[in-house]
Amino acid sequence: MDLMGKATEIVGGIMVGLRRAHSPKVQAIGPEPAIPDPKAQGIMTLKMPSAKGWAPGHLPTTAPGLKVNAFASGLDHPRWIEVLPNGDVLVAEACEEPGPPKSFMDRAAQATMRRAGALVRSANRITLWRDEDGDGVAETRHVFIEGQHQPFGMALVGNTFYIGNTDGIVAFPYEEGATSLTGEGRKLVSFKPHGHWTRSLIASPDGTKIYAGVGSLSNIGDQGMEAEEGRAAIWEMDIASGQSRIFASGLRNAVGTAWEPVTGKLWTVVNERDGLGDETPPDYLTSVQDGGFYGWPYCWWGQNVDERVSQDPALVARAITPDYALGGHTASLGLCWMPEGTLSGFGEGMVIGQHGSWNRSILSGYRLIFVPFRDGRPDGAPRDILSGFLSPDEKFSYGRPVGVTVGADGKSLLMADDVGDIIWRVTAA
Template structure:
């Protein structure tokens, strides 16, 4: 009889617990407050594209370099000359984004000029081809949605391209890809946003990706990067630095161009934040992750290390590791700012120098400037700088993708 009572009690307790669980599951959740809308923000914006002029030798006098440096033209007529990759023997791979091809250039006779007979097309039919990197005798080339790989011959020739990795985001507004093999043996590639200030469902947009050595797997290394094409690892510390382009149409000075320390798993804020975790007043809240204010969200992101003039459009960067320049330049960085188009006074159109002190970046200042100038009431320009690379003799090379010019900067000031 006692057994039956215990069983009945157990049944009642079980039923009561089941009813309680069911009630808990069906009970309405506690309402969460909706973030109140922000006041509408408006910006005074200007579309100003300086009049584009073809390159001519008499324009060289307009260009300025620091005292002790000399600027020379190494080649002309290169078309949409974008990224540069210098090989140990002095051969130079050059990508041409609009033409969708890769060329191999080499100053065979050592006269400081690359004539037509010293140039050859080595790859073609690659949509929006841009960044290049070398590993194990193979050339890796980043195009719009595909990274290609090709064997390199001693004369610079390449074999038939093979797909290394595929299925990357569409180009949209930002088709230029940045790419380098990292010191850890993985390939790092940056893919910009397809629009100005809105996230899309594709999680790989506006990110830096880390790709396995066989190309079969990849991860989002860092996010919230609108368009980080120029990046690289400091030669001493191994820290990864990258230059990010800010959004357009937000006024003359917002947002600034950023120099960031790129770290794994970090969110750099685009499109909601800029600079040192500043909320962008011109970006709608509709895409905000989580029900938080813009300020709360930005506080959780990674802020910039240094800022530069808005809309200057950093497009490539390289560390200087040679000794041809004075000692202060060793292990510092050069960045190509292609130039603005939506600012009342143009910014960029220059090669800038990032000075380092105790292996930490301190300032960004113009190094080669003068491509853009005011003529009466009109702004004019005769160069959109693009690729930048260290040459085998320690001089600095950079391209102009508008007139197809390859420039070279040497130090000639004597005592270093």
């Protein structure tokens, strides 16, 4: 461990110890969460378990009535999954590539991330996995495309395959059954890289538009709002014209997106700001309105003003309160709609991959959860689908959930684990 890493571990341990006794005992969850008052931390809490991975025979814990197996293993930081119409499973393998640290806190945060295995060389590729005999385990692997710029989101519309690189959306021709993409691809939209680097993609149900999540550069506009232009937003690209625009804004880091079929609304999960407490403000799941503004960086959970930020009262006044709180710093990244009948014992609702916290005294997230829906709205408390990714003493993470999607058979879930380097498959027991 380098000197910065050791210093961070010591200082972080002191701050965690001081704050742990005062950490909220109940998570801020649901449509009307109990959110503790904000308290600026000064020196931010830095706590992340060391990446350990899974020993042979060691599996995540499933909800009663379910079982889990490794669909694919030996990956390099798998982050996002796309299932093609023919059943092929595509996996984006990439991770953060940090720029030079600009402050002590940057250095400390990077040292914490390295210990967790989150800052390593990015594979920058998409691999294709094929389960030819239908037994729930992929037998063949192909490099679908490599040499990309932190690829993450993927979408297939007709015979065109779209990739969400950190610096923009690229399109390639695709033929059904192909095991690789060829050519350079066409750059359709450019995004600013760095900061929150993931670029999730989802096509509209009618195949006319692509939506992309573009996270902020910083925590609360620390480098000025000019640097944040075009960020903290969900973008919409019209496929026919190639024109793009910001669809919704004020979303600090909107990652996974999903369509809710009853109302036809787009939903997303958002990672909120740091430095105001273990449970303040909560990450959230919300429907997304065209032209809607959701508060970042000026306020959170409606009109709760962040006193650390130079204010814009007009934007604060029109900030939309999110639909459903997911708890503070859970790093909810993956999102998919799960129809009723997919998993035994679960109805319809949203499935969320919670990557897990690194900046609170008692860790949160590190699980795959289900939020039940009724009539197009969340309806009830979240339930675990997979857990056990974190050691009981919080020193090690065996895995960290990221992207999730329904399997080609309609009776399973596939989830990317970027510490275990595994794609997990969940089915009825």
